[in-house]
Amino acid sequence: MKTLTLLLCLIAVSSATKTCGENEELVGCHNTCEPQCGYTPKACTEQCIMNACDCKDGFVRNSLGKCVEVFQCTKETTKCPENEEFKGCGTACEPTCENPDPRACTKQCLVNVCQCSKGFVRHGFRCIAKGDCPK
Template sequence: MKFLVLVLALIFTYTTLINGQCGENEVGDGCYNGCEPTCRDPHVSCIAMCGPGGCKCKPGYLRNSERKCVPEDEC
């Protein structure tokens, strides 16, 4: 069962990255684990562990309360 979940997560990640479904000011990261700085917590400490991948904010941008990536000075 765990193997199936892993395979499905990898397929989803690959499809998302290939199809360019990341939002504005986001980039695809094949190892993204869901931990990133936000406007509320710009200095969050993340564990350096590879996740299933996904979209994260571009450098210089932080995720706001609406889950959008905005320039740091707009937080």
């Protein structure tokens, strides 16, 4: 009888449906590198969280945990990585260690992104002080 009760409990738990929030959908394998307001993590570990909620296509997660469209991201709902700041209209030619002073650049506006703070340049996936670039 105990075995039957345990089996029924396991079936009930495994068949319980998870409810996702607005602009989210239930996925079998949640990617821990989900796009967020301001940036999309680029260096991630391969992890799979079973039966979790992802933002639907076209949406990103803000710092409050809600899935919103990129244009709805604000400075208040975006947590930028270290040495980066939120820009409503960022440059498509962000300074890097390889090209610290880009001159020829299209007049593109990257909407609601995190970019390197003043005095920092992009090196790989991080922003470092210009003077710390490898020679």
